[in-house]
Amino acid sequence: MSTITEFAPAKINLTLHVLGKRPDGYHLLESLVVFAGTGDTLTVEAADDLSFHVTGPNAAALADTPDADNLVLKAARLLGAARLSDTGRGRCAKITLDKRLPVAAGIGGGSADCAAAMRALNTLWDLGHDAATLGALGLELGADVPVCVQAPRPCVMSGIGEKIARAPSMPDLWCVLVNPGVPVATGPVFKALNAQPTTAESDTFWPGGFTDAKAAARFMRTCRNDLEPPARNLVSEVGETVRAIAATKDCLMARMSGSGATCFGLYADEDAATRAATALRREGWWVEAAHILS
Numbered sequence: 001m002s003t004i005t006e007f008a009p010a011k012i013n014l015t016l017h018v019l020g021k022r023p024d025g026y027h028l029l030e031s032l033v034v035f036a037g038t039g040d041t042l043t044v045e046a047a048d049d050l051s052f053h054v055t056g057p058n059a060a061a062l063a064d065t066p067d068a069d070n071l072v073l074k075a076a077r078l079l080g081a082a083r084l085s086d087t088g089r090g091r092c093a094k095i096t097l098d099k100r101l102p103v104a105a106g107i108g109g110g111s112a113d114c115a116a117a118m119r120a121l122n123t124l125w126d127l128g129h130d131a132a133t134l135g136a137l138g139l140e141l142g143a144d145v146p147v148c149v150q151a152p153r154p155c156v157m158s159g160i161g162e163k164i165a166r167a168p169s170m171p172d173l174w175c176v177l178v179n180p181g182v183p184v185a186t187g188p189v190f191k192a193l194n195a196q197p198t199t200a201e202s203d204t205f206w207p208g209g210f211t212d213a214k215a216a217a218r219f220m221r222t223c224r225n226d227l228e229p230p231a232r233n234l235v236s237e238v239g240e241t242v243r244a245i246a247a248t249k250d251c252l253m254a255r256m257s258g259s260g261a262t263c264f265g266l267y268a269d270e271d272a273a274t275r276a277a278t279a280l281r282r283e284g285w286w287v288e289a290a291h292i293l294s
């Protein structure tokens with residue numbers, strides 16, 4: 001098999017409770033994570049050296065990212081690729097990324113690409129790692145990489161992001177993702193939370209499943225995204241975005257994802273999500289209606 005293509009779906013934190021902080025400063029959290037049917041696409045193919053090419057509507061957002069910080073190349077190097085300058089030694093591949101997700105957006109764009117590269121190169125180079133091993137390896141590249149490695153399976157993520165547990169069975173759900181065009185670095189949002197170093201005990205009783213979209217949204221509304229208040233203080237557009245989504249017809253709930261600034265609305269069907277996306281489109285906003293994958 002010489003060409004392998006992997007979808008890198010957008011990661012959505014339907015809930016995100018921060019339960020404490022480790023001595024190293026990383027936060028302990030518990031989050032119901034799902035994936036949307038919109039994302040990047042990564043292709044790897046056998047080649048005589050290691051190369052990376054990016055295309056797509058958000059390719060320019062990566063133009064200033066040095067190779068050393070490129071999460072796709074970091075994944076390749078982690079799995080034993082040759083350095084870009086070494087032709088022929090180490091494992092090689094031509095890697096192409098179709099970049100559609102906004103960067104530093106709270107929907108795991110870089111982590112999703114990193115995880116997709118790990119899955120694709122694991123196959124191309126016949127490394128034989130299972131998802132749990134790839135996730136454990138990927139944790140050093142980002143706290144969202146383990147959950148993205150096992151995408152598109154919904155899960156309850158905990159620890160700093162390394163623990164992946166079964167999610168409640170999800171109903172058919174649609175979403176609208178809205179990014180107001182303001183990149184948000186994850187670290188400062190966690191820092192602004194000013195969490196106290198405490199132990200991490202789950203504060204959520206997870207049901208076995210949800211009978212329908214309205215029941216799922218009812219449950220989500222009893223939970224929180226603890227990063228939303230500090231993100232709202234740092235980026236005023238977050239509050240405006242959540243309010244605009246919540247005002248759309250048939251919206252079941254609206255919330256920020258991850259550390260922002262992307263916010264999401266949940267809907268029971270495709271028509272409602274598509275109508276909402278149309279109503280939300282404006283200059284400078286990235287807006288996508290998508291199915292929640294399961």
Ligand SMILES: C[C@](O)(CO)[C@H](O)COP(=O)(O)OP(=O)(O)OC[C@H]1O[C@@H](n2ccc(N)nc2=O)[C@H](O)[C@@H]1O
Nearest residue numbers: 025026027111142143144145160161186187190258259
């Ligand atoms: C907010 C989430 O996206 C929710 O899924 C993740 O927890 C963050 O995942 P991520 O963007 O891959 O985060 P990383 O790139 O690993 O970490 C960026 C910075 O966020 C902070 N960070 C991240 C994860 C975590 N559990 N606690 C933290 O305090 C740390 O300061 C870290 O230096």
Ligand SMILES: Nc1ncnc2c1ncn2[C@@H]1O[C@H](COP(=O)(O)OP(=O)(O)OP(=O)(O)O)[C@@H](O)[C@H]1O
Nearest residue numbers: 065070071103104105106107108109110111113258
């Ligand atoms: N393939 C990539 N896609 C996006 N960002 C990348 C990529 N490679 C490296 N980066 C860098 O990673 C940083 C942001 O990563 P990412 O897009 O995962 O943040 P995010 O979408 O906010 O994710 P999260 O939901 O974890 O906050 C940016 O500074 C960007 O330069």
